[in-house]
Amino acid sequence: MASRQLSAWDMEDEAFATELIVSELVTNAIRYAEPPVQLRLIRDRTLSVEVSDGSSTAPYLRHARTTDEGGRGLLLVSQFAQRWGTRYEDRGKTIWVEEPVASAV
Numbered sequence: 001m002a003s004r005q006l007s008a009w010d011m012e013d014e015a016f017a018t019e020l021i022v023s024e025l026v027t028n029a030i031r032y033a034e035p036p037v038q039l040r041l042i043r044d045r046t047l048s049v050e051v052s053d054g055s056s057t058a059p060y061l062r063h064a065r066t067t068d069e070g071g072r073g074l075l076l077v078s079q080f081a082q083r084w085g086t087r088y089e090d091r092g093k094t095i096w097v098e099e100p101v102a103s104a105v
Contacts, residue, residue, distance in 0.1 A: 003048075003085055005041050013026040013102050014047055017080040021097050024073040025051040034092070046098040047081060 002022045006015050022039065029037040033053035042048040050060055077097060078084060084097040 001005060001037065002041060011042055011043070011101065014099060017099055018047065018049065020050075020051050021099070022075050024077050025049065025095050025097070028073065029053040029095075032059075033057065045101075047101050049097045049099070050094050052089075052094040053094060056088060057092055058086045058093065059095060082096065 002018055003015055006012060006018060018041075026037065026039060029051050034098035035054055036052075037054075038052040040048075040049075040050040040052075042050065080099060081097045082100045084095070086095060087094045
């Protein structure tokens with residue numbers, strides 16, 4: 001879905017980072033949060049990725065040890081993001097990420 005939208009916006013240069021971010025955030029929401037899970041892409045001066053879910057538990061950035069099999073996802077997201085954070089709502093939360101774009105509007 002994200003790839004198709006980026007293609008429609010003629011933003012293929014952002015595909016690698018956006019696909020990684022979307023994959024990590026959606027996977028975390030499916031594995032650790034509660035339904036409903038929703039993905040939004042917003043095109044403006046930056047490309048915003050928002051993943052909402054029904055849980056109020058926030059993800060946290062950790063530095064995985066070399067022997068850990070997981071725990072690097074949000075660290076990768078933070079490397080590709082200009083900014084990221086969590087917005088709490090009445091029924092859950094939204095994790096948002098802003099990516100710099102080569103072809104800003």
